Amino acid sequence: MMEPSHLGLVLALDSQNAGDVECNSFKHGSIWVMRITVLGCSGSVSGPNSPASGYLIQADDTPPLVLDLGGGVLGALQRYIDPGDATLLLSHLHADHCLDIPGLLVWRRYHPNPPKGRAIAYGPTDTALRIGAASSEIGGHIDDISDVLDVRVWEDGESVQFGGVQVHPRRVYHPPESYGFRMTGPDGQVLAVSGDTGVCDAVLDLADGADVFLCEASWTHAPDRPVGVHLSGTEAGMLARKASVGTLLLTHIPPWTSRDEVLAEAKAEFDGPVFAVSPDDAFEIARTPTRENPVSSA
Ligand SMILES: [Zn+2]
């Protein structure tokens, strides 16, 4: 059963003021903070009120991490950081997760004060080819993006350290090469991210005991839904319950899916805090106290 105090450990910042958040130092008292800001959360396509998928993860002594860069996310990102400072983490190469990257290439190449050096970009095997094709100005040509991006490839189960944040990628159950992540922050706090996936053991492993679980919920639990592509609200809630996460954040709800129905489905399965995220929501990830491992309030 969830303790009521879990809710207080996740701070949903006022979205009107989210752009004013002080981002230089994240140490609050004796706790090193990790924060996720929603840049875009519309599932599968951009929506009337949200870009497609994109999230900003910030922590002390850590470069700004941008998880996915779907349509419209580059614009939203400019409200928070200089896009030239971003390190990219790509879950997979469906268009709704990566097609603002050609815009980032333009930013890095042609901005009057261009960023120095290359940005690190982790993604699936074909990242350089796929983004190079999208960025090319000639059909059949691949733009060589190595002048501005240092593209690196995820290895299933091999963690990568970005400053104070360790990112552990796992292959998940989605048509192309796709990854979910377990991100461990400077204070040991854990943010699990499903990526786009159907129900699979890997996403359950990623979420195991996580303080916050950002989980896709692309459709309702209709009997005719496809297998191995996305999760229903019921499945997202079931995963959160089985993994005993602290807080469940639902995302990747497409414009054609009822947000209220998906949220109700998840709440019927998981009795901890559940939110359906919106653009500019920001959540601080803090270690969840348990009876066995209480966190001091000192
Ligand atoms: Zn998607």
Ligand SMILES: [Zn+2]
């Ligand atoms: Zn996808």
